[in-house]
Amino acid sequence: MPTLFKLINGGLITKVDPTASNQDLNPQEQIQPHITLRTSDAVEACLSRLSQLKRISIEFLSFTDGRGYSMARLLRERYGYREELRATGDVLCDQIQALSRCGFDAFELPDGTRLTAVLTHLRMFQQNYQADTLQPTPWWLNVEQALPEQQDV
Amino acid sequence: MYRYTKIDQATIDTRVRQFRDQTSRYLAGELSEEQFRPLRLQNGLYIQRHAPMLRVAIPYGLLSARQLRALAEIAQTHDRGYGHFTTRQNIQFNWLQLTQVPDILEKLAKVQLHAIQTSGNCIRNTTTDHFAGIAPDENVNALVWCELIRQWSTLHPEFAHLPRKFKIAVSGAQVDRAATYLHDIGLIATTARDGDVGFRVIVGGGMGRTPRIGQVIREFLPWQHLLSYLEAILRVYNLKGRRDNKYKARIKILLQEEGLEPFKKAVEEEWQHLQDGVNTLTRKKINAITKQFTEPKYCKFETKDDFYKTLQKYDKRFGQWVKRNVHPHRVNGYVAVTLSLKATDRAPGDVTADQMQAIARIAERYSQEEIRVTHEQNLLLPHVPKKHLETVWLELIELGLATANVGLITNIIACPGGDFCSLANAKSLPLAKAIQNKFDDLDYQHDIGEIDLNISGCINSCGHHHVGHIGILGVDKQGEEWYQITLGGNQGTNANGINAAVGKIIGPSVKQADVPHFIERLIEAYLDHREGQHERFIETLQRVGVEPFKEYAYAYAVQAD
Numbered sequence: 001m002p003t004l005f006k007l008i009n010g011g012l013i014t015k016v017d018p019t020a021s022n023q024d025l026n027p028q029e030q031i032q033p034h035i036t037l038r039t040s041d042a043v044e045a046c047l048s049r050l051s052q053l054k055r056i057s058i059e060f061l062s063f064t065d066g067r068g069y070s071m072a073r074l075l076r077e078r079y080g081y082r083e084e085l086r087a088t089g090d091v092l093c094d095q096i097q098a099l100s101r102c103g104f105d106a107f108e109l110p111d112g113t114r115l116t117a118v119l120t121h122l123r124m125f126q127q128n129y130q131a132d133t134l135q136p137t138p139w140w141l142n143v144e145q146a147l148p149e150q151q152d153v
Numbered sequence: 154m155y156r157y158t159k160i161d162q163a164t165i166d167t168r169v170r171q172f173r174d175q176t177s178r179y180l181a182g183e184l185s186e187e188q189f190r191p192l193r194l195q196n197g198l199y200i201q202r203h204a205p206m207l208r209v210a211i212p213y214g215l216l217s218a219r220q221l222r223a224l225a226e227i228a229q230t231h232d233r234g235y236g237h238f239t240t241r242q243n244i245q246f247n248w249l250q251l252t253q254v255p256d257i258l259e260k261l262a263k264v265q266l267h268a269i270q271t272s273g274n275c276i277r278n279t280t281t282d283h284f285a286g287i288a289p290d291e292n293v294n295a296l297v298w299c300e301l302i303r304q305w306s307t308l309h310p311e312f313a314h315l316p317r318k319f320k321i322a323v324s325g326a327q328v329d330r331a332a333t334y335l336h337d338i339g340l341i342a343t344t345a346r347d348g349d350v351g352f353r354v355i356v357g358g359g360m361g362r363t364p365r366i367g368q369v370i371r372e373f374l375p376w377q378h379l380l381s382y383l384e385a386i387l388r389v390y391n392l393k394g395r396r397d398n399k400y401k402a403r404i405k406i407l408l409q410e411e412g413l414e415p416f417k418k419a420v421e422e423e424w425q426h427l428q429d430g431v432n433t434l435t436r437k438k439i440n441a442i443t444k445q446f447t448e449p450k451y452c453k454f455e456t457k458d459d460f461y462k463t464l465q466k467y468d469k470r471f472g473q474w475v476k477r478n479v480h481p482h483r484v485n486g487y488v489a490v491t492l493s494l495k496a497t498d499r500a501p502g503d504v505t506a507d508q509m510q511a512i513a514r515i516a517e518r519y520s521q522e523e524i525r526v527t528h529e530q531n532l533l534l535p536h537v538p539k540k541h542l543e544t545v546w547l548e549l550i551e552l553g554l555a556t557a558n559v560g561l562i563t564n565i566i567a568c569p570g571g572d573f574c575s576l577a578n579a580k581s582l583p584l585a586k587a588i589q590n591k592f593d594d595l596d597y598q599h600d601i602g603e604i605d606l607n608i609s610g611c612i613n614s615c616g617h618h619h620v621g622h623i624g625i626l627g628v629d630k631q632g633e634e635w636y637q638i639t640l641g642g643n644q645g646t647n648a649n650g651i652n653a654a655v656g657k658i659i660g661p662s663v664k665q666a667d668v669p670h671f672i673e674r675l676i677e678a679y680l681d682h683r684e685g686q687h688e689r690f691i692e693t694l695q696r697v698g699v700e701p702f703k704e705y706a707y708a709y710a711v712q713a714d
């Protein structure tokens with residue numbers, strides 16, 4: 001049984017009731033519409049209902065199946081989806097920073113995953129080169145941040 | 154040389170910490186072998202035949218003397234005293250201890266080196282012309298664009314788990330020395346009439362078991378759009394590339410299965426959404442990157458630069474070396490010098506720690522502390538004043554690095570093969586040596602002239618046999634090592650307009666012991682058919698066709714299957 005971690009207010013992670021991962025958090029949420037896409041599906045499959053959905057789960061068939069990352073970015077950046085985007089299936093702690101940068105804000109991780117570990121991985125890299133769903137501008141718009149160190153190689 | 158900014162340094166330092174954590178979790182049993190595998194591969198670590206192999210990135214082939222010293226130190230302390238330069242301008246260490254790898258990475262990070270994305274199914278080290286920035290025939294300095302791509306592709310959150318590895322090459326010169334038509338994406342930078350830079354975008358080239366010449370999907374992409382366009386291609390590939398069969402997972406297969414026009418359409422459609430978005434480049438950024446490169450300090454020399462030409466006449470050995478290993482430079486008074494790593498007494502691309510230290514010293518004295526790695530597995534001193542040429546030559550002789558064979562038959566490109574690689578069908582290295590021995594006479598080599606001979610130990614073609622004028626591929630026949638011979642491959646456009654091409658198999662495979670003689674016969678066929686002194690092997694082959702070569706080679710008691 002995987003453990004669910006959620007990003008709330010853009011940084012905090014809350015460990016919620018492990019038994020709730022396949023269900024929803026509370027009865028009220030349970031009736032909210034949600035859908036699960038597998039990484040082999042196209043995101044376009046859910047577009048007609050997108051505005052009603054409160055949760056989309058993308059199920060990774062394998063943690064090396066990178067399609068889920070592009071799917072997430074499309075949902076967030078192109079189709080304007082704002083509600084919960086959950087990574088399920090074969091998901092590793094080591095990936096959650098990249099996942100969150102692509103727009104995921106909830107992660108089902110292997111049971112026993114510790115909150116501290118998740119936090120460490122989530123904030124592993126302080127600065128990133130690319131624009132993403134968290135950092136809307138790429139690094140070159142912040143050239144000032146990238147001052148040269150006075151050291152030759 | 155590119156100098157790191159704070160974000161560059163912070164990124165690789167963090168990656169070292171992350172990898173240290175991943176390694177210790179693996180050793181503690183918290184990560185399974187299956188989980189650790191992609192994680193370590195993304196950081197250049199293979200577990201191969203004898204010990205872990207670490208592949209260190211040398212971004213676009215540029216190395217400082219200080220970095221080379223650090224590599225020497227690692228070879229000395231953690232390996233068996235040598236390193237192996239690869240065809241993708243990287244260096245590999247073959248005899249490491251897994252537990253020491255995090256420390257090695259930390260040492261590398263101190264000199265702005267890393268192993269990020271040197272293997273695994275991600276965007277690999279971007280390669281370029283080893284004469285970038287110094288070639289007289291250059292339109293655009295590719296180094297700046299390579300660095301830009303390095304930054305964009307490093308730990309890209311969306312493209313870390315592609316269907317398969319992904320290689321990008323950039324060329325900015327008239328002659329394509331970066332094999333751009335043989336990469337997942339090839340970029341040829343040119344300037345428009347108004348002087349603005351743009352790129353010819355080539356997609357779907359590659360070697361391996363289905364060699365393909367890339368196809369042009371954009372004739373001229375204005376520079377501002379380079380990254381958004383790359384993102385569009387990568388996204389289409391990430392979503393649509395095959396994941397059910399690793400032999401069909403490269404972008405070349407997607408392109409082939411979809412067809413050029415539909416593929417192009419998919420990319421253009423994707424790009425419509427990204428065009429003019431956040432990834433649109435500005436002059437400010439390009440200038441900022443350009444500024445991070447140290448500008449070589451060239452002097453004006455008063456003495457006549459070309460006095461070495463006199464010496465060339467009197468000293469035949471020096472003359473041969475200048476002819477083969479010294480290359481023109483865009484700045485007056487300077488040349489570039491290739492250090493041949495192809496002497497017969499060692500595996501192609503291997504350099505000992507002592508040699509690395511000595512090369513670093515020579516680079517400090519005579520080449521503005523800069524060294525480059527070529528995709529022919531040689532090293533290059535990019536800024537040597539002509540007036541020091543003789544001194545440099547004498548020092549290189551001492552080191553055994555002055556073999557005058559660049560571009561000649563003994564300048565063999567060969568993968569590590571069965572001596573190191575668990576995928577190999579055959580031992581490429583002893584074969585390379587046997588062929589080198591056959592053509593040991595330097596005068597004979599110079600008479601044969603320019604020819605590319607490439608050897609791969611298996612169809613993964615790390616030795617680039619597909620694009621050798623003569624290609625040799627190891628195949629397994631009931632446990633015996635045989636070799637398939639191809640003719641007519643070519644890695645890029647040449648000065649005389651011969652285009653990139655994949656070689657064709659000319660007949661039945663040949664037994665290992667017969668290969669050197671077989672090659673000798675191919676060369677004899679060439680010498681007998683060439684017109685004039687200057688027609689090169691590949692030109693004769695194109696003019697007369699493959700038949701005479703086959704006849705010569707197979708007619709002679711070669712035991713073919």
Ligand code: SF4
Nearest residue numbers: 568574577610611615
């Ligand atoms: S070509 Fe084959 S044998 Fe040679 S290094 Fe590559 S995988 Fe190994």
